[in-house]
Amino acid sequence: MSTSAIRVENLSKKFIIGHEEKERYTALRDVMARKAKSIFSFGSRSKTIYSKEEFWALKNISFDVQQGDRIGIIGRNGAGKSTLLKILSRITEPTEGRITINGRVASLLEVGTGFHPELTGRENIFLNGAILGMSRAEIRKKFDEIVAFAEVERFLDTPVKRYSSGMYVRLAFAVAAHLEPEILIVDEVLAVGDAQFQKKCLGKMEDVSKNQGRTVLFVSHNMGVIAQLCQKSIFLQKGKLIQVDETRKVIDNYILNVQSGENVYKVDPEKVQSQIYFTRIETLNAELTNCEDFQFNESIYLKVKMNVEAFDPNAKISFTIQNNNGDYLSTIVEDLSVFYKGITETEILLKLASHVLAPNTYAFRLAIFHHNVAVFDLVEMVCPLRIVDTGSKMAMFEGINYGNFFIDYKIVSAIDGVQFKAL
Template sequence: MSTVITVENLGKKYLLSHQTQRQPYVALRDVIAERTVAFGRRLLHPFRSTVNGPRSSSEEFWALKDVSFEIKQGDRVGIIGRNGAGKSTLLKILSRIVEPTTGRVKIKGRVASLLEVGTGFHPELTGRENIFLNGAILGMTRAEIKKKFDEIVDFAEIEKFLDTPVKRYSSGMYVRLAFAVAAHLEPEILLVDEVLAVGDAQFQKKCLGKMEEVSREEGRTVLFVSHNMAAISLLCKKTIFIITGKIIGYGNTADVIKKYSNGIDESIIEWVRPPYT
């Protein structure tokens, strides 16, 4: 199988602002007096800066750093790690929602992503209209979308609400439709974040089955972020383990999950251990 995703030395940096001077309590009369004086100064000296507030400093935060890997066509790859490890940032970069700070990403094929509840659909449009909108974004013709339309509606189980604006959908209904659209409109690469946790257990099982089907039978590539190790084990042959923005494990899913679980166990032991001096 050919390589469809290549990531080389990928990094994503954010600047975090910090207030360095904490303001003490100030009485209302003092605030009024200070602002009155400041207003008078602006009238007398309109071009002089009057800023005299707390200073702020910024700190570099690397959500991802020196990340490199390859994924082949038809692979089903899990991505695991604690909250804040960089999993969602990675999927946003692969979805071209966020630009990387350093490194290179090469992707072959159309990408459909299901990242956060509330993204990907226009809230004022109906479910029907959003199906056609998403298909057009993926480069499909109206005729191609129509061929898949009934399958999408049947899978999502929202036929009764198809002509209702999606802003009126519950989070569960939204995710059902969003997944159905992403899975059935034939992207070569499907990226799915933890949003499936919003759905009920039966629908989650249905989604896992569909992701396996499109990968095994149609050769599509699936990247799946989850904290559910049972779901990762069922779906994914390979798994990426991320800690604080760096990949510390990539390979056989059972081996990587064992490494992840050992790290969790050690953290729990450290947390409950009484402090001895």
């Protein structure tokens, strides 16, 4: 009989969002000044209107996780994934409902959490072990493994505030995975690491679950990674639990759900905290009108709007084409400086050539990031589109899966008996 590692019952989390007319940000000194003025402003009324809005990041979530399970958590931005992990990590409290956790929890969420910036790497290893209830002797037994895995030997006695984000994440993951917690919780933070280290982390998470019986909860936008690592997955949408099932079934439902939605991605800037973020993404035809069905011989235009509130000269933007399984097919990466013109609202129009994408269904993944430092914004499986065959040589085979691309080719010779003739 399996043992429950985590039980979540009717869990809800509410945030109060404050609004102030004509002011997006309010400095602390302004709030204090208004309070002081109000003492002497008898009978006067402020011209500024304040209001509050309730926002439910999670609503009535219930599920069980068994000991040794590897659970993926998927959903679009704003689905409530990170909020759920913060509650399970005891970083924030739920508004309603209850959670029962059997075992010690180690979590790797945002870059910068879990370590004291003034302490060295060595000191932070012992600090985290102590937080998990381990003795110094127990930590020493794991110390060399942690350092070797993180590859930070030269910087062990350097305060971690001087580490790059990549070094920080390597050490944080090594500590979380090697100090023997019963439950390991990992958010998309691994996205700031290089590909080799990400592969190393995935292997370690699989090892601690399969061979050591520990429980892993993992959030990622990469459906291929979720499918590879996780036996079961949880699908969240706008704070609600949509499905808990075998990972393949959940991914199929997630992709179907995404593709059945509108083909315009848009967000409310009032609810975004990043300094650089997408506000609207859509696909257009040659007349630059919104379109989701394209003929094989038509070009596709991807229109991207973003807000750049604090420009990072090292930021890059990537455009990835995904198939209907969420796999990455091709990626374009450009410096953000190519498009940024010194104003907050920035717009990009990207043209994809005709006769390249084979008739099938596709979507896009876009990211704004500073390599190995930060991911400012990331959206996946947005703007679903369909390519319809209107004249390729495969058109006669209707209903056949063409694959994903038509490769440009030229026949340079033909066989005539035993001789080759140039065409």
